Amino acid sequence: MATFSGINAILTDIEGTTTDIDFVHKTLFPYARERMTDFIHSHSNEPAVAEAAVALNVAADDLDAIAKGLIDWIDQDKKETSLKALQGLIWVQGYESGDFTGHLYPDAYAGLKRWHDSGKQLHIFSSGSVKAQKLLYGYSDFGDLTPLFSGYFDTTTGAKREAIAYERISASIGLPASQILFLSDVVAELDAAKAAGMQTCLLMRGERPDGAERHNAVENFDQITLS
Ligand SMILES: CSCCC(=O)C(=O)COP(=O)(O)O
Numbered sequence: 267m268a269t270f271s272g273i274n275a276i277l278t279d280i281e282g283t284t285t286d287i288d289f290v291h292k293t294l295f296p297y298a299r300e301r302m303t304d305f306i307h308s309h310s311n312e313p314a315v316a317e318a319a320v321a322l323n324v325a326a327d328d329l330d331a332i333a334k335g336l337i338d339w340i341d342q343d344k345k346e347t348s349l350k351a352l353q354g355l356i357w358v359q360g361y362e363s364g365d366f367t368g369h370l371y372p373d374a375y376a377g378l379k380r381w382h383d384s385g386k387q388l389h390i391f392s393s394g395s396v397k398a399q400k401l402l403y404g405y406s407d408f409g410d411l412t413p414l415f416s417g418y419f420d421t422t423t424g425a426k427r428e429a430i431a432y433e434r435i436s437a438s439i440g441l442p443a444s445q446i447l448f449l450s451d452v453v454a455e456l457d458a459a460k461a462a463g464m465q466t467c468l469l470m471r472g473e474r475p476d477g478a479e480r481h482n483a484v485e486n487f488d489q490i491t492l493s
């Protein structure tokens with residue numbers, strides 16, 4: 267169990283925290299990988315395509331090279347902003363056609379709803395684009411959960427392992443960092459949030475990671491108490 271006081275907002279990670287890592291890596295990523303080449307050719311005017319060309323250092327009109335580079339990034343799980351934007355655009359079709367719903371652990375759904383209903387602000391910070399975040403919670407296993415959330419942050423705010431990102435998020439939310447509880451399965455992300463003054467809680471849904479001792483740790487949202 268872990269108890270936190272003075273919390274007025276929750277900032278939560280998605281992959282490995284509210285949502286099974288396997289849903290991201292075995293459903294979402296393969297879905298985007300299979301469709302990336304066709305999507306790039308049919309959406310060459312998307313700004314993220316040009317941004318990817320620059321980041322890949324390939325010609326903006328070499329669509330096959332751009333697609334190959336993006337697919338390589340998916341295989342590397344690279345958290346590159348243009349890739350994340352394009353993945354989000356591809357996943358629209360999957361959610362809207364019912365190919366899949368956004369996975370949430372039942373304890374995560376119950377915790378988010380409990381905290382929302384008690385007046386806490388809920389925010390997301392994920393490497394997945396804001397669009398991808400809104401899709402996952404908009405088409406979740408438990409229906410449309412977007413009404414629960416006050417805000418969404420992705421890598422356009424900053425990298426998840428850098429304190430400046432959490433400083434910017436605190437400023438954007440308009441609360442002192444000490445009143446924000448950040449939930450994640452990645453210790454390096456929690457370290458960065460703690461350095462920015464946030465309270466932190468490690469979600470250990472698998473093996474205990476190195477550095478876990480630096481943060482409060484729970485196995486699920488049921489074990490988190492806000493006093
Ligand atoms: C919003 S679901 C897709 C999540 C995603 O694409 C991703 O890369 C998650 O990365 P994180 O660093 O937030 O675990």
Ligand SMILES: [Mg+2]
Nearest residue numbers: 279281282451
């Ligand atoms: Mg995660």
